[in-house]
Amino acid sequence: MVADMLIEVKDLYKIYNEGKENEVRALDGISLRIDRGEFVAIIGASGSGKSTLMNVLGLLDIPTYGDYHLDGTDVTSLTDKQQAHLRNKQIGFIFQGYNLIPALSAAENVELPLIYQGLPVDQREIRVEEALKKVGMFDRADHRPAEMSGGQQQRVAIARAIATHPPIIMADEPTGALDSKTGRHVLEILHSLHEEGSTILLITHDNGIAATAERIVRISDGRIILDGTREEAGL
Amino acid sequence: MNLNQAFKIAAKSIASKKGRSALTMLGIIIGLAAVIILVSFAEGQNKWIKDYYASLGDNTITISASSYTGKDVTEKLYAYCQKMDEYIIGVTPNDSVYGNYPVKYGSKTMGGSKNEDWESRPQITLGNQQFTICNNYTIEKGRDLAYLDVKNLNQVCVLGSKMASSLFNYADPIGKSITINGTPMKVIGVYSETDPQNISGKDRVILLPYTLRRYFPNGVDSGNFVAKAKDARSTTMAVTLLNGYLKGLIGDQGYFSAETPNKWQEDSNKQNQMQQMFLGGIAAISLLVGGIGIMNIMLVTVTERTREIGIRKAIGAERKSIIAQFLIEACLICGMGGMIGIAVGYLGTVIVCKLVLKFIVWPSIGVTLGSFAFSVAMGVIFGLYPAIKASGLQPVEALRAE
Numbered sequence: 143m144v145a146d147m148l149i150e151v152k153d154l155y156k157i158y159n160e161g162k163e164n165e166v167r168a169l170d171g172i173s174l175r176i177d178r179g180e181f182v183a184i185i186g187a188s189g190s191g192k193s194t195l196m197n198v199l200g201l202l203d204i205p206t207y208g209d210y211h212l213d214g215t216d217v218t219s220l221t222d223k224q225q226a227h228l229r230n231k232q233i234g235f236i237f238q239g240y241n242l243i244p245a246l247s248a249a250e251n252v253e254l255p256l257i258y259q260g261l262p263v264d265q266r267e268i269r270v271e272e273a274l275k276k277v278g279m280f281d282r283a284d285h286r287p288a289e290m291s292g293g294q295q296q297r298v299a300i301a302r303a304i305a306t307h308p309p310i311i312m313a314d315e316p317t318g319a320l321d322s323k324t325g326r327h328v329l330e331i332l333h334s335l336h337e338e339g340s341t342i343l344l345i346t347h348d349n350g351i352a353a354t355a356e357r358i359v360r361i362s363d364g365r366i367i368l369d370g371t372r373e374e375a376g377l
Numbered sequence: 378m379n380l381n382q383a384f385k386i387a388a389k390s391i392a393s394k395k396g397r398s399a400l401t402m403l404g405i406i407i408g409l410a411a412v413i414i415l416v417s418f419a420e421g422q423n424k425w426i427k428d429y430y431a432s433l434g435d436n437t438i439t440i441s442a443s444s445y446t447g448k449d450v451t452e453k454l455y456a457y458c459q460k461m462d463e464y465i466i467g468v469t470p471n472d473s474v475y476g477n478y479p480v481k482y483g484s485k486t487m488g489g490s491k492n493e494d495w496e497s498r499p500q501i502t503l504g505n506q507q508f509t510i511c512n513n514y515t516i517e518k519g520r521d522l523a524y525l526d527v528k529n530l531n532q533v534c535v536l537g538s539k540m541a542s543s544l545f546n547y548a549d550p551i552g553k554s555i556t557i558n559g560t561p562m563k564v565i566g567v568y569s570e571t572d573p574q575n576i577s578g579k580d581r582v583i584l585l586p587y588t589l590r591r592y593f594p595n596g597v598d599s600g601n602f603v604a605k606a607k608d609a610r611s612t613t614m615a616v617t618l619l620n621g622y623l624k625g626l627i628g629d630q631g632y633f634s635a636e637t638p639n640k641w642q643e644d645s646n647k648q649n650q651m652q653q654m655f656l657g658g659i660a661a662i663s664l665l666v667g668g669i670g671i672m673n674i675m676l677v678t679v680t681e682r683t684r685e686i687g688i689r690k691a692i693g694a695e696r697k698s699i700i701a702q703f704l705i706e707a708c709l710i711c712g713m714g715g716m717i718g719i720a721v722g723y724l725g726t727v728i729v730c731k732l733v734l735k736f737i738v739w740p741s742i743g744v745t746l747g748s749f750a751f752s753v754a755m756g757v758i759f760g761l762y763p764a765i766k767a768s769g770l771q772p773v774e775a776l777r778a779e
Binding site: 223242245302 | 389390698774
């Protein structure tokens with residue numbers, strides 16, 4: 143079976159203050175290919191550029207140079223509106239700080255990307271219920287973020303990420319703010335999503351968490367220094 | 378995302394931040410209410426002053442005209458004014474008699490004594506059938522002086538309200554005879570009260586036909602007339618015409634003048650205009666301060682919410698959805714604040730005007746709508762501008778905002 147390429151980047155650079163004394167190369171020539179259905183952990187020390195890589199891959203940031211094809215589409219030439227559509231349909235984000243909107247309830251937070259997708263209200267309700275049930279948060283649907291624990295908030299954030307059924311889930315330190323037990327639970331959810339066919343991109347500095355992935359990409363100073371199995375990475 | 382959804386998101390956002398929304402509204406409410414109350418009060422004050430001068434005798438022209446040659450001015454002036462009915466409603470002699478004559482009814486006597494207070498002395502005045510209208514009196518009982526009373530030298534009189542009550546108490550004076558310096562005069566009418574505070578002495582008047590001058594041995598201060606113009610505009614024209622006519626009639630052979638008490642009013646109007654400008658200035662400042670308050674809160678709000686904009690963008694919101702949400706939010710808050718502000722302004726106007734001016738003034742629609750538009754525009758512009766800016770950021774930059 144020929145692997146189905148989902149993400150392909152070539153010679154990706156993200157340079158701040160280019161040409162000045164304080165130039166920073168957050169991404170310094172990254173080339174990477176991720177196929178559909180992979181579970182990839184991107185690891186590296188703090189400041190190595192792994193979050194910048196996720197932001198660029200997630201269309202939250204634009205690279206200074208380089209090619210980026212997402213599901214066959216050249217995304218570097220897309221308009222703001224087209225990028226918003228791609229983020230909405232193709233990618234589900236999970237952030238370390240959850241990034242829920244405090245004024246909205248759990249269900250309303252999960253519903254938001256579906257509203258932006260233009261889904262009718264009856265379908266939205268079905269999707270919200272399905273997503274919240276999957277993360278075990280349906281009984282807290284009416285709670286606001288401030289009324290939930292960190293682990294619960296992260297589960298709602300995961301529900302929001304999967305509500306649109308995106309092919310890719312990008313998780314940036316999803317367990318970073320959680321205790322180890324809750325962190326394990328969140329990781330279990332990611333693995334079950336992977337088993338259902340999602341492509342998972344996990345950013346972490348924690349080797350223990352990275353060790354649960356089948357493929358490890360290690361980054362240092364904006365460059366890939368290792369791309370292989372967890373055995374090859376020595377985890 | 379359709380408009381309905383944008384509306385719901387905006388409403389939810391307002392409801393979830395009640396304190397902030399209330400503060401924004403408060404800025405608008407105070408600004409708007411202040412403008413409406415101050416401007417209306419100034420307008421009410423203006424109306425009060427106008428009414429005051431109108432009650433003093435708006436459109437009246439005082440004339441002095443006397444000929445050394447003994448030419449009869451009264452008849453000619455009357456005839457001229459009748460012809461000029463396009464501008465002049467009427468003209469009457471307004472002569473007071475010299476001396477202090479006793480006025481009697483039964484055992485009651487008014488006047489005639491040196492020790493008497495000026496405040497209770499009868500004001501014996503000679504006029505014609507147009508005296509009542511020219512001096513802004515109205516007949517309460519009986520009838521007015523008639524042309525034939527003047528022509529036939531009828532010994533009749535019309536009493537001011539105070540004079541009637543002093544001489545007759547509660548009895549009906551009509552048809553009864555009083556004596557003035559011993560000469561009997563039949564009371565044919567009584568005027569309504571015009572001056573409850575008894576400042577002008579207008580209610581102590583005893584009007585007699587001017588043709589009865591000969592009954593007053595001490596003489597009469599003759600050559601005084603009062604004319605009434607049709608309206609404020611005619612007054613100026615009438616003054617010009619009368620001066621022209623009197624110049625032709627008397628010329629160098631006497632003296633004449635025709636003028637209006639409007640000059641006082643003009644002075645007072647100038648003062649009033651200054652005051653209105655002053656109040657308008659204060660109102661404008663309150664509106665501006667309110668506007669700056671709105672601007673401040675809106676700017677803080679959006680800076681605070683840049684992160685939220687980042688989240689919304691990350692999960693697929695288009696720029697226009699975010700702008701629509703903020704626009705609707707600003708419109709809702711400012712619109713509601715504006716309506717409450719108008720309500721408070723109207724209520725405040727009614728209360729202030731009722732307490733201070735004793736009558737209700739309704740604020741002008743123009744001022745109301747103008748200041749409403751201003752505060753809503755402030756809210757919308759300053760609510761929208763930072764949203765437009767923030768929605769143009771890369772999602773990662775907006776997400777980084779703390």
